[in-house]
Amino acid sequence: MSAALQIPLDPRDRGGPAQPLLLVENLRKHFPVRGGILNRQTATVQAVDDVSFSVRKGETLGIVGESGCGKSTTARLLMRLIEPDAGDVIFDGDAVGDRRGISVNDMRRQMQMVFQDSYTSLNPRMTMVESIAYAPRMHGTPRREAIDRAEMLLHRVGLNPRQYARRYPHELSGGQRQRVNIARALALEPRLVILDEAVAALDKSVEAQVLNLLGELKESLNLTYLFISHDLNVVEYMSDRVMVMYLGRVVEAGPVESIYRHPRHPYTRALFASKPTLDPDRRTTEMPLTGDPPNPINPPSGCRFRTRCAFAQPRCAERVPELLAPVAGDADASHVVACHVPEAQTPKHHTTEVGHA
Amino acid sequence: MPDGSMVQGPVLRVEDLTVRFTRRDTDVAAVNGVNFSLNAGETLTILGESGSGKSVSLKAMMGLLPGYARIDGRIWLNGRDMLTLPEAELRKVRGGAISMIFQEPMAALDPVYTIGEQIAETIVQHEGCSKDTAWKRALGLLEQVKIPSAARRLKNYPHEMSGGMRQRAMIALALACSPSVLLADEPTTALDVTVQIQILLLLRQLQQELGMAIVFVTHDVGAAAEISDRIAVMYAGRFAETGTTRQIMRQPLHPYTKGLLASTVHGGMRGTRLETIPGSPPNLAHLPPGCAFAPRCRYAVDACRQGDIPVVTDETGHMARCVRVEEAVPA
Ligand SMILES: Nc1ncnc2c1ncn2[C@@H]1O[C@H](COP(=O)(O)OP(=O)(O)OP(=O)(O)O)[C@@H](O)[C@H]1O
Ligand SMILES: Nc1ncnc2c1ncn2[C@@H]1O[C@H](COP(=O)(O)OP(=O)(O)OP(=O)(O)O)[C@@H](O)[C@H]1O
Ligand SMILES: [Mg+2]
Ligand SMILES: [Mg+2]
Numbered sequence: 199m200s201a202a203l204q205i206p207l208d209p210r211d212r213g214g215p216a217q218p219l220l221l222v223e224n225l226r227k228h229f230p231v232r233g234g235i236l237n238r239q240t241a242t243v244q245a246v247d248d249v250s251f252s253v254r255k256g257e258t259l260g261i262v263g264e265s266g267c268g269k270s271t272t273a274r275l276l277m278r279l280i281e282p283d284a285g286d287v288i289f290d291g292d293a294v295g296d297r298r299g300i301s302v303n304d305m306r307r308q309m310q311m312v313f314q315d316s317y318t319s320l321n322p323r324m325t326m327v328e329s330i331a332y333a334p335r336m337h338g339t340p341r342r343e344a345i346d347r348a349e350m351l352l353h354r355v356g357l358n359p360r361q362y363a364r365r366y367p368h369e370l371s372g373g374q375r376q377r378v379n380i381a382r383a384l385a386l387e388p389r390l391v392i393l394d395e396a397v398a399a400l401d402k403s404v405e406a407q408v409l410n411l412l413g414e415l416k417e418s419l420n421l422t423y424l425f426i427s428h429d430l431n432v433v434e435y436m437s438d439r440v441m442v443m444y445l446g447r448v449v450e451a452g453p454v455e456s457i458y459r460h461p462r463h464p465y466t467r468a469l470f471a472s473k474p475t476l477d478p479d480r481r482t483t484e485m486p487l488t489g490d491p492p493n494p495i496n497p498p499s500g501c502r503f504r505t506r507c508a509f510a511q512p513r514c515a516e517r518v519p520e521l522l523a524p525v526a527g528d529a530d531a532s533h534v535v536a537c538h539v540p541e542a543q544t545p546k547h548h549t550t551e552v553g554h555a
Numbered sequence: 556m557p558d559g560s561m562v563q564g565p566v567l568r569v570e571d572l573t574v575r576f577t578r579r580d581t582d583v584a585a586v587n588g589v590n591f592s593l594n595a596g597e598t599l600t601i602l603g604e605s606g607s608g609k610s611v612s613l614k615a616m617m618g619l620l621p622g623y624a625r626i627d628g629r630i631w632l633n634g635r636d637m638l639t640l641p642e643a644e645l646r647k648v649r650g651g652a653i654s655m656i657f658q659e660p661m662a663a664l665d666p667v668y669t670i671g672e673q674i675a676e677t678i679v680q681h682e683g684c685s686k687d688t689a690w691k692r693a694l695g696l697l698e699q700v701k702i703p704s705a706a707r708r709l710k711n712y713p714h715e716m717s718g719g720m721r722q723r724a725m726i727a728l729a730l731a732c733s734p735s736v737l738l739a740d741e742p743t744t745a746l747d748v749t750v751q752i753q754i755l756l757l758l759r760q761l762q763q764e765l766g767m768a769i770v771f772v773t774h775d776v777g778a779a780a781e782i783s784d785r786i787a788v789m790y791a792g793r794f795a796e797t798g799t800t801r802q803i804m805r806q807p808l809h810p811y812t813k814g815l816l817a818s819t820v821h822g823g824m825r826g827t828r829l830e831t832i833p834g835s836p837p838n839l840a841h842l843p844p845g846c847a848f849a850p851r852c853r854y855a856v857d858a859c860r861q862g863d864i865p866v867v868t869d870e871t872g873h874m875a876r877c878v879r880v881e882e883a884v885p886a
Contacts, residue, residue: 229715231707262747263747264719264747264749264750265717265718265719265720265722265723265745265746265747265750266703266716266717266719266720270717270718314718314745315659315660315661315718317659317661317662318659318661318662356835358835358838361838361840365581369576369581369583370606371605371606371610372605372610372658372659372741373605373606374605374606395718395745398744398745399605399658399741399744399774400605400774401602401603401604401605401607401774401815402774402776402815402816402818402819402820403604403814403815403818403831403832404604404605405774405818405820406818406819406820406829406830406831407829407831409820409829410828410829410831413828428745428746428747428748428751429775429820430748430822431820431821431822431824432820434822434823434824434825435820435824435825435829454825458822468749469747469748469749472748472749472751472752473748473777474748474751474752474775474777474778474780474781475777475780475781476776476777476780476804477780478780478783478800478801478804479801481780481781482752482755482756482781483756485749485752485753485756486749486752487749491701491703492703493703493704493707494703495704495707
């Protein structure tokens with residue numbers, strides 16, 4: 199977009215290509231649950247519990263996992279829309295919110311987010327073009343310039359500014375609103391974009407357009423993505439590495455090929471086995487994953503998946519499994535899994551028969 | 556009025572539905588002649604372009620469009636025309652005989668009431684039962700849609716739930732009064748595939764138990780394959796093609812349907828550029844004459860750009876609104 203960003207080295211780059219753009223260490227968020235007549239805190243939801251990962255410059259990290267496992271909460275913690283209970287977030291070498299690091303405001307200029315709920319994330323009283331131009335204007339871009347750029351961004355996400363620029367959120371379809379949200383996230387020329395179910399509301403041809411567009415923008419603007427989605431095919435298409443979450447914790451992470459070809463955690467295997475068949479003559483008749491998702495207020499001890507896992511052993515209840523590389527020789531050491539069961543630790547085993555409870 | 560459930564024939568029949576939004580400087584032709592009928596226990600899936608009028612059609616069936624919307628046509632629900640019902644009657648039907656799962660749960664759920672209050676209130680309003688009974692039913696519904704620790708979740712406000720849990724709460728709300736027609740607007744989009752398949756199996760089971768008819772809107776071809784008897788593909792406010800699930804997935808006729816299926820991301824496509832349909836969706840304020848898809852269609856000929864496009868239906872009921880199909884499939 200702007201000429202300055204065309205040159206390969208971003209002037210905002212601090213630590214060079216080897217330094218992760220984002221480093222997350224032991225991130226934790228427990229929400230208080232209130233109840234009773236005095237509305238006292240009666241329990242806590244362990245939404246995000248001890249989550250660590252890193253995102254390299256220029257890569258796309260996909261995040262998948264069960265509904266309610268803490269993906270959006272993780273994203274909101276990174277954006278500091280909610281305060282973490284514990285943990286560090288380090289953006290290009292600078293600790294976010296630390297006196298010697300980077301302020302939350304400066305971080306937000308470089309990190310933007312597209313929210314899952316397209317409706318509530320747009321101001322109902324602003325036209326589309328005003329919504330997109332809003333943040334740049336707050337950061338000092340002159341009005342005319344901000345509006346021109348907003349119209350160009352609308353065009354880039356496939357919405358003709360002449361038709362849509364002056365519409366209000368309720369006058370757009372769900373997919374159209376989501377594209378406006380993408381345009382808005384790009385308006386500040388961020389370095390990292392968190393896409394939380396950003397394409398879920400789009401039809402397949404627009405989705406393909408937006409995914410192609412995200413790919414192009416990534417190249418031309420040197421972007422790094424955190425890509426949260428329930429669509430396993432889209433995550434495979436977009437991501438360089440994938441992280442699998444279950445009930446507030448990371449259970450498996452690694453390069454996309456390795457995760458998709460040799461999923462090792464029983465939950466990951468059940469997840470892949472639940473993909474719709476795409477064949478009306480061979481409909482799914484049984485659920486690959488049975489049992490209720492456990493209660494995040496009082497999660498199982500040890501491995502949180504054990505209550506639904508066909509391979510659970512006594513020690514699964516005793517110790518929290520660590521994220522570890524496989525013990526066997528030829529496997530990719532960057533593919534880590536948190537599971538006590540030896541099958542998960544030796545790669546290249548049956549990939550579908552696991553997880554049927 | 557006769558009891559709706561006793562009426563023979565389709566539970567829902569939509570005839571020539573059109574919706575225009577006329578206001579200020581805009582005149583948007585959102586729905587331009589939708590026709591279908593649905594029997595008890597049947598599922599019709601509407602696939603289609605983003606902005607093609609799927610949600611607007613469903614909202615018209617629920618009587619939920621804003622006052623400035625101009626609605627024409629007929630929407631027969633159990634033999635009564637929804638479009639002529641007085642508001643008081645409509646309120647009884649809505650959430651009772653016909654109910655809807657909305658695309659955006661946050662916009663449909665009331666932020667100031669807990670999930671339990673909202674479900675119980677709906678049940679009390681429609682069935683006049685006691686609050687206590689209603690709360691018990693609400694609890695059962697949350698369990699039915701697989702919300703963990705349902706009793707506690709009843710006391711949650713919508714913002715305290717994850718996206719997927721809100722969506723399941725919406726589904727529970729829609730099922731509260733055992734509707735005969737369920738309109739489901741992208742009900743599984745926000746869910747992970749393990750829960751998605753649970754919900755699809757649940758809907759299939761409820762359908763068998765209650766004989767409920769479902770209109771299912773989705774962008775997910777996989778979900779459509781799992782649940783639908785028939786699929787309609789919508790473009791610019793009209794059905795471009797309808798057929799059985801197999802026909803649409805295996806022998807699509809309309810070029811838009813083909814384009815849509817071709818742009819679907821499958822496994823193992825990393826590193827390739829995705830196929831898209833060239834051009835952009837039509838401006839609904841100035842629809843082109845003839846076929847609305849013609850400007851983007853690589854098979855378009857002169858006949859596509861004028862007059863009404865004939866509907867071609869073969870003996871199995873597979874319908875396509877396309878000039879070129881007629882050449883291939885003599886009617
Ligand atoms: N403000 C809040 N107060 C209390 N609990 C909350 C709050 N926000 C989220 N939670 C809880 O935290 C957990 C994680 O929610 P989160 O939205 O991060 O899930 P998610 O992985 O994004 O799920 P989905 O795929 O359904 O969007 C859930 O149990 C949710 O109910
Ligand atoms: N209140 C309104 N005023 C003006 N135009 C509207 C209004 N509501 C919807 N529209 C327009 O009507 C068209 C159909 O909208 P609708 O919400 O039905 O699309 P959809 O098929 O559900 O799309 P999606 O898949 O993106 O949800 C869109 O072009 C939209 O911009
Ligand atoms: Mg979420
Ligand atoms: Mg819609």
